[in-house]
Amino acid sequence: MKEIILPRDSRLALRAQAHHLDPVVLLGANGLTDAVMKEIDRELTAHELIKVRVPTDDREEREAIFEKVALELGAARVQMIGKLLVFWRPSEEVAEKHKKEEARAKAIAQGKMTFAGGKKVASKKPGEKKARPAAKFVYDRRKARSKLNRSKKKSALG
Numbered sequence: 001m002k003e004i005i006l007p008r009d010s011r012l013a014l015r016a017q018a019h020h021l022d023p024v025v026l027l028g029a030n031g032l033t034d035a036v037m038k039e040i041d042r043e044l045t046a047h048e049l050i051k052v053r054v055p056t057d058d059r060e061e062r063e064a065i066f067e068k069v070a071l072e073l074g075a076a077r078v079q080m081i082g083k084l085l086v087f088w089r090p091s092e093e094v095a096e097k098h099k100k101e102e103a104r105a106k107a108i109a110q111g112k113m114t115f116a117g118g119k120k121v122a123s124k125k126p127g128e129k130k131a132r133p134a135a136k137f138v139y140d141r142r143k144a145r146s147k148l149n150r151s152k153k154k155s156a157l158g
Contacts, residue, residue, distance in 0.1 A: 024043045026055075031056075053084055066085050
C-alpha cells in the first residue's frame with residue numbers, strides 16, 4: 001500500500017486528538033512481526049487513530065519501524081514522540097465518501113454537473129430585489145391605522 005501524506009494542519013489536528021489516547025499496541029522483544037502488523041492493521045480499522053509503543057532505545061530503528069508500518073498498512077505518520085508512534089488511517093466509509101466528493105467536484109469542474117445536483121439554482125444579481133411569492137392581500141383596518149388614531153377612537157367609544 002501507499003503511505004498517506006497529510007498536510008500540516010490535518011497532522012496538527014490529529015496530534016491534538018491523539019494526545020489523550022493510550023497506546024493500543026505494544027511491540028515486544030521480537031520487534032515488528034507479522035502478528036504485530038496484523039494487530040496494528042486491526043486497530044487502525046477499528047479506531048482510525050492509534051498509538052503504538054516501541055521498546056527499543058535506538059532512534060534509527062524506531063524511525064524504520066515508523067516508516068515500514070505506514071508504508072505497508074497505508075497509514076499516515078502523525079507523530080513520533082520518544083518511544084510512542086502515532087498512526088492514522090481513514091475508515092473505509094470515510095474513504096468512499098471522500099472519493100465520491102472528489103468525483104463530484106471533478107464533474108462540476110468539467111461542467112457535467114451543477115452545484116445543486118443537476119437543478120438550476122435561481123440567483124439574484126447585485127442590486128435586484130428578492131422575488132416574493134404572490135400572496136392574497138387582506139386589508140385589515142386596525143393595522144392600517146396608526147396608534148395615535150386607534151387610541152383616540154378607543155377612548156371616544158369607551
